[in-house]
Amino acid sequence: MDTIMDNRISPYAATNILLALITRLIAPASTILLLAYIAYYGFLSPLSGIPGPFIARFTRLWLAYHGWKGDFHIVLTEVHEKYGTTVRVGPDEVLTLSPDAIKKIYGAGSLFNKSDFYAPLKGTRTWDLFAEGDSIVHRNNRRSVNHVYATSSLIDLEPYVDSAIQHFVSILRTKEGKSFDFDVIGEVTFSQRFGLMETGEESESLKIIKRAARSGSWVGHIPWVYRIHQRLSPLIGNHLALNARSGAIRDFTLQQAQSRIKRGSDHRDMLSKLIELHGQNPAEVDNTVVISMATSNVFAGSDTTAVALRSIFYHLLKNLGCLKKLLNEINDVVGDIDIDKPVTYEQANKMPYLQAVMNEANRIHPVVAQSLPRIVPEGGLQVEGHSLPAGTIIGSSPYVLGRSEHIYGQDAKMFRPERWLEGDRSQLLSGFLAFGGTSRMCLGKNLVWIEVSKVVPTILRNFVINFADTDVEWKLQS
Numbered sequence: 115m116d117t118i119m120d121n122r123i124s125p126y127a128a129t130n131i132l133l134a135l136i137t138r139l140i141a142p143a144s145t146i147l148l149l150a151y152i153a154y155y156g157f158l159s160p161l162s163g164i165p166g167p168f169i170a171r172f173t174r175l176w177l178a179y180h181g182w183k184g185d186f187h188i189v190l191t192e193v194h195e196k197y198g199t200t201v202r203v204g205p206d207e208v209l210t211l212s213p214d215a216i217k218k219i220y221g222a223g224s225l226f227n228k229s230d231f232y233a234p235l236k237g238t239r240t241w242d243l244f245a246e247g248d249s250i251v252h253r254n255n256r257r258s259v260n261h262v263y264a265t266s267s268l269i270d271l272e273p274y275v276d277s278a279i280q281h282f283v284s285i286l287r288t289k290e291g292k293s294f295d296f297d298v299i300g301e302v303t304f305s306q307r308f309g310l311m312e313t314g315e316e317s318e319s320l321k322i323i324k325r326a327a328r329s330g331s332w333v334g335h336i337p338w339v340y341r342i343h344q345r346l347s348p349l350i351g352n353h354l355a356l357n358a359r360s361g362a363i364r365d366f367t368l369q370q371a372q373s374r375i376k377r378g379s380d381h382r383d384m385l386s387k388l389i390e391l392h393g394q395n396p397a398e399v400d401n402t403v404v405i406s407m408a409t410s411n412v413f414a415g416s417d418t419t420a421v422a423l424r425s426i427f428y429h430l431l432k433n434l435g436c437l438k439k440l441l442n443e444i445n446d447v448v449g450d451i452d453i454d455k456p457v458t459y460e461q462a463n464k465m466p467y468l469q470a471v472m473n474e475a476n477r478i479h480p481v482v483a484q485s486l487p488r489i490v491p492e493g494g495l496q497v498e499g500h501s502l503p504a505g506t507i508i509g510s511s512p513y514v515l516g517r518s519e520h521i522y523g524q525d526a527k528m529f530r531p532e533r534w535l536e537g538d539r540s541q542l543l544s545g546f547l548a549f550g551g552t553s554r555m556c557l558g559k560n561l562v563w564i565e566v567s568k569v570v571p572t573i574l575r576n577f578v579i580n581f582a583d584t585d586v587e588w589k590l591q592s
């Protein structure tokens with residue numbers, strides 16, 4: 115009995131042998147792998163000649179961290195100041211401020227696909243103009259709904275924008291109203307305001323939209339986290355507000371659409387135009403498309419418009435000379451009678467300084483501060499002497515690009531609307547990605563432009579606006 119026991123390997127010995135095996139074989143193997151990884155991403159990859167934060171060469175967590183923290187507007191400004199106009203910010207990701215490259219990446223007819231960054235935003239949606247990766251699919255999809263978002267079609271909705279503006283003005287007279295943008299979207303999409311201006315509060319939906327934008331801004335950099343989360347969510351629950359694009363906001367939109375259809379409307383609102391498209395071409399524009407587009411109106415048309423309005427009023431109040439010029443122009447075009455009547459789009463178009471103010475506010479403070487990442491196609495891309503192989507992720511930060519001295523000169527960081535009246539327009543637009551580039555231009559741009567160019571002069575005619583506290587700089591989060 116004793117002998118038998120002695121001949122057996124004790125459990126401790128077995129553990130020791132195992133540990134020895136691990137240290138002898140696996141640990142060296144993983145050390146070698148780690149060293150190979152460091153050597154490749156640090157020094158051998160085709161991107162290793164491109165300068166940038168050292169740690170970012172090795173891991174996308176650098177991007178994810180700043181997306182989570184919301185400080186891309188600061189960090190990317192510093193990175194470009196320190197390392198130059200073309201920088202590496204991830205193992206396979208590059209940012210550039212080169213106008214030549216920008217034209218190739220974002221210009222008309224570009225075939226650069228959107229990167230995996232957008233995949234979590236797309237989620238399970240089969241039709242998603244904004245987040246669709248494939249540039250050809252995007253182009254075809256866009257063709258079938260583009261018409262509804264053209265200025266010539268949107269202009270039919272002007273009376274409904276007017277009614278929301280009038281309502282907004284009357285509420286501002288009595289108390290603080292906050293949710294103009296969200297309510298306008300309700301008015302033009304469903305012929306009904308969501309009633310937020312009355313309460314002056316952020317609705318649940320707007321809160322969800324903001325949360326989704328927040329989680330999208332970091333999880334997009336590490337989309338595998340999103341995929342694992344999706345797999346596990348039946349067990350662990352839902353922790354990414356991101357799903358709202360296919361979840362809560364879509365449900366909200368569906369409810370609004372159904373109640374609008376039940377209610378009926380004499381307005382030819384955007385929903386009715388989308389439904390018309392569906393009637394003409396049910397195969398291409400099916401129900402999914404109608405609801406997806408209406409959801410996008412709600413999702414993309416609210417907080418973004420608010421950002422644009424805030425930037426305009428903030429910079430006008432910080433630059434009282436500009437405000438005065440604008441007030442004079444408004445007065446020249448519409449005089450001082452009927453101030454309750456909203457300024458028409460036609461009148462707003464006769465105000466070049468207003469248009470310049472809107473461009474300038476969007477240049478200096480676009481909605482997006484982080485890169486709009488794309489994938490380099492077959493054949494690669496040359497950027498300022500660097501060769502980027504196919505598959506590299508390349509993009510530019512609209513915020514940093516809009517403030518680039520190479521494009522806008524010494525006073526790039528100043529709010530100076532005059533530049534839009536003096537300068538060469540194509541030069542000015544070469545750094546303007548506030549609505550994305552031509553090939554994936556924001557579908558709602560024309561709608562925002564109509565809304566904003568009406569609401570700004572209308573408010574300025576009706577109110578004398580001031581900062582509540584003149585010494586406070588605004589707090590930014592990207």
Ligand SMILES: *[C@@H]1O[C@H](CO)[C@@H](O)[C@H](O)[C@H]1NC(C)=O
Pocket residue numbers: 225226227247248249489490491492
């Ligand atoms: C874009 O993505 C699609 C689908 O993944 C792919 O078939 C196509 O080749 C890509 N295009 C380019 C230019 O990389």
